[in-house]
Amino acid sequence: xxxxxxxxxxxxxxxxxxxxxxxxxxxxxxxxxxxxxxxxxxxxxxxxxxxxxxxxxxxxxxxxxxxxxxxxxxxxxxxxxxxxxxxxxxxxxxxxxxxxxxxxxxxxxxxxxxxxxxxxxxxxxxxxxxxxxxxxxxxxxxxxxxxxxxxxxxxxxxxxxxxxxxxxxxxxxxxxxxxxxxxxxxxxxxxxxxxxxxxxxxxxxxxxxxxxxxxxxxxxxxxxxxxxxxxxxxxxxxxxxxxxxxxxxxxxxxxxxxxxxxxxxxxxxxxxxxxxxxxxxxxxxxxxxxxxxxxxxxxxxxxxxxxxxxxxxxxxxxxxxxxxxxxxxxxxxxxxxxxxxxxxxxxxxxxxxxxxxxxxxxxxxxxxxxxxxxxxxxxxxxxxxxxxxxxxxxxxxxxxxxxxxxxxxxxxxxxxxxxxxxxxxxxxxxxxxxxxxxxxxxxxxxxxxxxxxxxxxxxxxxxxxxxxxxxxxxxxxxxxxxxxxxxxxxxxxxxxxxxxxxxxxxxxxxxxxxxxxxxxxxxxxxxxxxxxxxxxxxxxxxxxxxxxxxxxxxxxxxxxxxxxxxxxxxxxxxxxxxxxxxxxxxxxxxxxxxxxxxxxxxxxxxxxxxxxxxxxxxxxxxxxxxxxxxxxxxxxxxxxxxxxxxxxxxxxxxxxxxxxxxxxxxxxxxxxxxxxxxxxxxxxxxxxxxxxxxxxxxxxxxxxxxxxxxxxxxxxxxxxxxxxxxxxxxxxxxxxxxxxxxxxxxxxxxxxxxxxxxxxxxxxxxxxxxxxxxxxxxxxxxxxxxxxxxxxxxxxxxxxxxxxxxxxxxxxxxxxxxxxxxxxxxxxxxxxxxxxx
Amino acid sequence: xxxxxxxxxxxxxxxxxxxxxxxxxxxxxxxxxxxxxxxxxxxxxxxxxxxxxxxxxxxxxxxxxxxxxxxxxxxxxxxxxxxxxxxxxxxxxxxxxx
Numbered sequence: 001x002x003x004x005x006x007x008x009x010x011x012x013x014x015x016x017x018x019x020x021x022x023x024x025x026x027x028x029x030x031x032x033x034x035x036x037x038x039x040x041x042x043x044x045x046x047x048x049x050x051x052x053x054x055x056x057x058x059x060x061x062x063x064x065x066x067x068x069x070x071x072x073x074x075x076x077x078x079x080x081x082x083x084x085x086x087x088x089x090x091x092x093x094x095x096x097x098x099x100x101x102x103x104x105x106x107x108x109x110x111x112x113x114x115x116x117x118x119x120x121x122x123x124x125x126x127x128x129x130x131x132x133x134x135x136x137x138x139x140x141x142x143x144x145x146x147x148x149x150x151x152x153x154x155x156x157x158x159x160x161x162x163x164x165x166x167x168x169x170x171x172x173x174x175x176x177x178x179x180x181x182x183x184x185x186x187x188x189x190x191x192x193x194x195x196x197x198x199x200x201x202x203x204x205x206x207x208x209x210x211x212x213x214x215x216x217x218x219x220x221x222x223x224x225x226x227x228x229x230x231x232x233x234x235x236x237x238x239x240x241x242x243x244x245x246x247x248x249x250x251x252x253x254x255x256x257x258x259x260x261x262x263x264x265x266x267x268x269x270x271x272x273x274x275x276x277x278x279x280x281x282x283x284x285x286x287x288x289x290x291x292x293x294x295x296x297x298x299x300x301x302x303x304x305x306x307x308x309x310x311x312x313x314x315x316x317x318x319x320x321x322x323x324x325x326x327x328x329x330x331x332x333x334x335x336x337x338x339x340x341x342x343x344x345x346x347x348x349x350x351x352x353x354x355x356x357x358x359x360x361x362x363x364x365x366x367x368x369x370x371x372x373x374x375x376x377x378x379x380x381x382x383x384x385x386x387x388x389x390x391x392x393x394x395x396x397x398x399x400x401x402x403x404x405x406x407x408x409x410x411x412x413x414x415x416x417x418x419x420x421x422x423x424x425x426x427x428x429x430x431x432x433x434x435x436x437x438x439x440x441x442x443x444x445x446x447x448x449x450x451x452x453x454x455x456x457x458x459x460x461x462x463x464x465x466x467x468x469x470x471x472x473x474x475x476x477x478x479x480x481x482x483x484x485x486x487x488x489x490x491x492x493x494x495x496x497x498x499x500x501x502x503x504x505x506x507x508x509x510x511x512x513x514x515x516x517x518x519x520x521x522x523x524x525x526x527x528x529x530x531x532x533x534x535x536x537x538x539x540x541x542x543x544x545x546x547x548x549x550x551x552x553x554x555x556x557x558x559x560x561x562x563x564x565x566x567x568x569x570x571x572x573x574x575x576x577x578x579x580x581x582x583x584x585x586x587x588x589x590x591x592x593x594x595x596x597x598x599x600x601x602x603x604x605x606x607x608x609x610x611x612x613x614x615x616x617x618x619x620x621x622x623x624x625x626x627x628x629x630x631x632x633x634x635x636x637x638x639x640x641x642x643x644x645x646x647x648x649x650x651x652x653x654x655x656x657x658x659x660x661x662x663x664x665x666x667x668x669x670x671x672x673x674x675x676x677x678x679x680x681x682x683x684x685x686x687x688x689x690x691x692x693x694x695x696x697x698x699x700x701x702x703x704x705x706x707x708x709x710x711x712x713x714x715x716x717x718x719x720x721x722x723x724x725x726x727x728x729x730x731x732x733x734x735x736x737x738x739x740x741x742x743x744x745x746x747x748x749x750x751x752x753x754x755x756x757x758x759x760x761x762x763x764x765x766x767x768x769x770x771x772x773x774x775x776x777x778x779x780x781x782x783x784x785x786x787x788x789x790x791x792x793x794x795x796x797x798x799x800x801x802x803x804x805x806x807x808x809x810x811x812x813x814x815x816x817x818x819x820x821x822x823x824x825x826x827x828x829x830x831x832x833x834x835x836x837x
Numbered sequence: 838x839x840x841x842x843x844x845x846x847x848x849x850x851x852x853x854x855x856x857x858x859x860x861x862x863x864x865x866x867x868x869x870x871x872x873x874x875x876x877x878x879x880x881x882x883x884x885x886x887x888x889x890x891x892x893x894x895x896x897x898x899x900x901x902x903x904x905x906x907x908x909x910x911x912x913x914x915x916x917x918x919x920x921x922x923x924x925x926x927x928x929x930x931x932x933x934x935x
Contacts, residue, residue, distance in 0.1 A: 471875045486889045517875055756878070762910070763879040763903055770881075770902070771909035778858050778910060 010362035025341025033825025119210035365821035383816025411462030418455025476509035538737025545812030564656030851921030858914035866907035
């Protein structure tokens with residue numbers, strides 16, 4: 001209990017751990033996640049620390065794990081999620097794990113190397129096969145020509161010579177990538193001046209590149225040429241174009257033989273390849289099972305060694321010394337973790353935990369649960385509370401949804417929002433398990449309880465405003481009736497309902513009377529009502545904020561500030577603005593249409609705003625006949641006194657604290673002179689450390705942010721700024737709360753416009769076609785309701801509420817100068833790394 | 838016969854929309870039927886009326902007509918609910934079998 005009221009008490013502790021037990025102890029501390037270690041070797045760079053080698057080993061293991069993971073993903077092997085988190089391995093297991101990782105990596109490396117070799121072979125053989133098969137056609141054609149020419153040679157000698165030369169044609173066969181073919185062809189033509197005859201055929205199926213696994217399209221070619229010189233040139237071109245050449249026997253029979261041989265070899269190779277693939281698959285599947293827990297173990301190890309690097313070595317090298325912040329409530333847990341740690345490694349000497357005094361500002365730690373976390377985040381994003389400062393998040397849990405709802409008041413929209421929030425809250429566990437990278441969704445999900453509460457509160461304010469999708473509900477029976485007869489109704493377009501004749505003098509049970517929905521002057525009435533409402537809420541909220549500062553002054557032992565700051569502040573605020581609120585209530589209560597006294601009848605009610613302005617300016621305005629300027633006797637005098645008293649508060653705020661500080665300093669100066677003498681006398685006998693003790697203790701006692709050490713002029717300047725800011729802000733902040741009215745007006749009007757522009761389209765038909773129109777209109781109406789009224793308006797109301805809390809409320813008491821407590825915790829470390837991935 | 842023409846998101850959207858539509862339009866129908874004054878502004882009324890009785894009769898007619906229109910639209914949403922529910926089920930089943 002009381003955990004939310006202010007941040008937890010922290011203690012700075014020294015840990016004395018045996019080097020053997022250090023690893024296990026830190027591992028235990030990481031599991032509990034309750035300590036924040038301080039860097040004791042801030043001046044030592046990362047390479048000179050004690051456990052650099054171990055960190056390097058972890059890095060190496062991480063690299064191997066990454067490689068294995070990449071291979072596993074390449075083969076699309078499913079990695080099962082880790083069920084129970086493994087603990088950090090103890091040093092003996094580390095070596096096993098390292099060896100295991102090494103072995104696995106080598107195995108996979110070898111396997112993939114072999115696979116690449118085999119695939120290379122396979123590729124070459126398939127290419128050869130294709131070359132042999134495709135060239136078949138070319139040679140067949142050539143031989144036909146050859147046969148032709150043979151028969152011709154019988155007839156003529158010339159032709160015979162030609163045939164002989166043709167018979168001596170050499171050729172080169174190979175495979176080249178398809179996109180290189182045109183360039184290749186042109187190049188061959190150029191180097192031979194057109195004397196090379198190139199035949200080509202495209203391969204239908206793509207081949208697989210053994211190294212990258214990409215698909216490549218290739219083309220088989222045969223280049224016929226004449227002469228050795230040309231042959232060498234063509235070969236050079238081929239190698240230039242990365243074309244692979246294959247031996248191709250010129251005779252048909254040999255080629256057939258070769259094709260047969262190649263085919264059998266391919267079959268064998270295919271079998272081998274399949275076996276390799278199966279083997280690889282088996283290895284990867286077995287690795288994938290362990291992969292998750294291995295990587296967690298390695299990460300934990302690395303985190304432990306990083307933490308150990310923050311430790312100091314004792315002079316005798318017999319123990320490691322670490323400093324850490326611990327919430328005092330968690331000290332037993334830390335003790336237990338340390339004991340477990342030293343037990344785990346069988347060390348006989350226990351570790352020590354020693355709380356030390358410090359004048360340093362401890363980190364701020366608010367223990368939150370899943371309900372309060374969202375609200376605490378809202379506060380922390382403004383500024384982390386100073387250590388042990390009053391925590392506004394506690395009050396925000398109610399004021400935030402409430403102020404939101406004042407702006408978002410609509411039963412229907414609130415219901416939609418509450419439904420969404422409730423769905424997220426009910427499905428919490430399963431939704432949290434599904435980790436999403438969608439940032440907007442994550443924001444919504446983190447704020448699920450806020451959304452639920454905002455929805456519920458909006459439903460309430462919706463009932464009060466009597467708005468459900470801009471329509472009113474007449475549940476309890478309206479208090480108004482129509483006093484006119486049919487004739488009057490027929491002849492007049494608009495009629496005024498005088499409350500004297502048509503009001504039953506018993507207000508509607510809760511909220512606004514539904515009669516107003518049909519009235520022409522609805523907005524005028526609502527404006528006056530909502531404006532007053534927002535000022536009332538604003539003033540109460542601000543007074544509450546100012547009162548919170550008492551808790552801080554009291555806690556930080558600055559009681560003088562209660563008299564010199566809080567009281568003038570709250571008096572100033574109350575005399576001016578709480579008085580205005582009082583006037584509103586007084587006006588509501590005392591003026592009535594049924595009142596006997598003419599001065600308190602409906603026409604005589606004065607404007608509260610005018611009254612207030614007159615009060616500030618000491619002016620007056622003439623009342624109408626029969627009315628009085630003021631609401632009660634002696635109001636003018638009281639107002640004058642109030643204003644003067646309020647003005648008197650300003651100098652108290654301005655000079656009170658600086659003068660007090662000045663006097664306190666003088667008193668202290670006298671004392672310290674006195675004590676200095678003492679120290680000087682004792683310095684010869686006492687150790688030097690004692691001298692530093694007194695100022696330390698003093699600094700601690702004052703706590704918080706104190707102006708004790710600053711010169712008077714600076715204190716004065718600070719105070720002047722504070723005072724001016726406060727006095728001006730009471731006015732501007734009160735006005736700022738009018739946004740409650742403005743936004744709620746905008747929301748109500750927007751939803752009414754949406755209804756009358758969109759949904760009415762389907763409601764004003766004189767026949768049953770209207771049903772279809774209504775069906776279509778409803779789709780658009782629902783869509784716009786969600787997108788504009790719930791999402792956009794909700795967002796804008798949320799932002800305005802946030803501002804009202806950050807600026808108007810928290811500026812009254814909150815300094816927010818602390819820094820957050822970041823415990824060493826495996827869970828957060830692992831989550832962070834996952835998010836980075 | 839199992840034809841899938843909506844994606845998982847669209848079918849979910851249709852599901853939510855039709856549930857909302859059924860609830861709201863049925864209720865609106867009821868309110869029109871009992872002649873809720875708040876809905877008077879949305880009635881199909883002529884410009885000119887001869888007498889009060891004439892006007893009341895027309896208003897009554899308008900209320901009834903709108904009530905039936907709302908209920909018909911609600912029925913249309915029931916059909917939408919069935920269709921999108923079927924689509925949603927198809928999508929879910931196919932994603933499970935994959």
